[in-house]
Amino acid sequence: MTSAHDPVTHRSDDSIPMTRSRTIRRVVLAEAAVLIGATAIAGRHPRAALAAIAAGSMAGWATFRPGSPIYGPVPSHGPTDAPFAALTFDDGPGPSTPAILDALRDEGVRATFFILGRQAARHPEMVRRIRDEGHQIGSHGYDHGILVWRGPGYVRRQIDRTADAITAAAGPGALSPIFRAPHGFRGPTTWAAVRSAGYRLMGWSKGVFDSANPGADVVVQRSTAALTRGCILLLHDADGWAPDAPRDDTAAAIPGICAAARDQGLELVTLNELGV
Numbered sequence: 117m118t119s120a121h122d123p124v125t126h127r128s129d130d131s132i133p134m135t136r137s138r139t140i141r142r143v144v145l146a147e148a149a150v151l152i153g154a155t156a157i158a159g160r161h162p163r164a165a166l167a168a169i170a171a172g173s174m175a176g177w178a179t180f181r182p183g184s185p186i187y188g189p190v191p192s193h194g195p196t197d198a199p200f201a202a203l204t205f206d207d208g209p210g211p212s213t214p215a216i217l218d219a220l221r222d223e224g225v226r227a228t229f230f231i232l233g234r235q236a237a238r239h240p241e242m243v244r245r246i247r248d249e250g251h252q253i254g255s256h257g258y259d260h261g262i263l264v265w266r267g268p269g270y271v272r273r274q275i276d277r278t279a280d281a282i283t284a285a286a287g288p289g290a291l292s293p294i295f296r297a298p299h300g301f302r303g304p305t306t307w308a309a310v311r312s313a314g315y316r317l318m319g320w321s322k323g324v325f326d327s328a329n330p331g332a333d334v335v336v337q338r339s340t341a342a343l344t345r346g347c348i349l350l351l352h353d354a355d356g357w358a359p360d361a362p363r364d365d366t367a368a369a370i371p372g373i374c375a376a377a378r379d380q381g382l383e384l385v386t387l388n389e390l391g392v
């Protein structure tokens with residue numbers, strides 16, 4: 117891990133995280149350029165045109181499918197031969213994290229939190245509480261900047277700054293070496309950069325789009341439908357782009373999600389306990 121004094125930490129190109137919409141726009145433009153180029157050469161070089169279109173489609177799929185293996189393997193499921201599943205929470209800690217921790221404590225459930233370094237610096241006491249209550253902590257990068265167009269140095273700085281913030285909040289050993297990319301979006305260099313930092317990339321089985329605040333009942337319904345043996349459920353205890361936004365629906369849904377798991381004979385565990 118580099119220290120907080122790392123002179124490259126504050127390079128200007130790090131200061132503006134790339135958002136989801138900018139990333140998608142860029143990829144669409146790149147795909148359009150591939151298509152135009154392929155069309156232009158299709159008459160003379162039909163095979164090359166087809167290969168270019170196939171490669172372009174594959175790159176788009178690899179970027180946006182969180183479990184796609186093309187840019188490196190990403191676990192998205194635990195073993196299906198045992199009655200365990202995992203709740204995971206991204207983007208926090210934030211204003212709703214204490215309510216989510218209260219609900220998990222009342223249910224006797226441990227989960228995994230993929231923490232943003234920026235949020236750990238804002239809410240160190242919540243990071244300590246997450247650790248103290250037996251939950252697992254992973255890294256979600258520092259400021260939710262999307263990695264698709266970034267080189268390995270940028271990925272490394274996101275990881276190292278987050279490790280520094282979590283360690284400052286909760287001490288060495290609080291952070292497990294697992295990393296979940298913002299939105300699960302990856303570029304060609306992401307996997308190798310994450311591995312070289314000593315981390316494993318982690319995906320998820322099902323998202324229930326609690327980030328759209330659909331109401332607690334809907335979050336429970338979707339989670340109930342998603343929960344199966346080995347499932348890694350993606351939830352959010354905060355908002356990656358709006359640090360002060362609450363996740364009241366998610367907090368209110370926890371008892372219903374835990375009851376649904378129990379009804380299905382599933383024990384909810386951390387990713388470490390799930391064995392991924």
Ligand SMILES: [Zn+2]
Binds near residue numbers: 298
């Ligand atoms: Zn996120």
